[in-house]
Amino acid sequence: MVSDRPDINQVLSQMRNMQSQVQAPGASEPGIQKIAGADDGQAIGRADFAEMLKNAVDNVHSLQKEATQLAQSYERGDDGVDLPQVMIGLQKSSVSFEAMTQVRNKLVDAYEKIMNMPI
Numbered sequence: 001m002v003s004d005r006p007d008i009n010q011v012l013s014q015m016r017n018m019q020s021q022v023q024a025p026g027a028s029e030p031g032i033q034k035i036a037g038a039d040d041g042q043a044i045g046r047a048d049f050a051e052m053l054k055n056a057v058d059n060v061h062s063l064q065k066e067a068t069q070l071a072q073s074y075e076r077g078d079d080g081v082d083l084p085q086v087m088i089g090l091q092k093s094s095v096s097f098e099a100m101t102q103v104r105n106k107l108v109d110a111y112e113k114i115m116n117m118p119i
Contacts, residue, residue, distance in 0.1 A: 010092070018056075057100065059096065064093045067086075070086045071090065
């Protein structure tokens with residue numbers, strides 16, 4: 001159900017942003033390596049999958065850490081931290097973790113399919 005995931009649009013937006021960075025011809029992002037073209041001598045952007053995966057995991061970790069800090073601040077009664085802010089942080093953390101879990105499941109499934117292919 002869509003109502004259980006209020007931040008799904010933000011996750012989709014982040015995924016589209018990552019996709020556009022990977023597909024950009026002159027991308028200079030941290031997950032992109034330059035490789036020389038065979039015919040024309042121009043550099044072609046190629047995504048480093050391990051770097052992209054590491055960045056995604058780091059992003060999930062930072063969202064979880066931020067949500068934990070917000071919750072602890074709210075429990076201490078710190079000024080400037082209200083309950084809606086804490087709940088939004090926790091939802092962002094939860095949605096990003098669920099998305100990362102789905103990516104992991106797809107990767108494991110793809111690996112198993114490749115390993116079961118006849119040679």
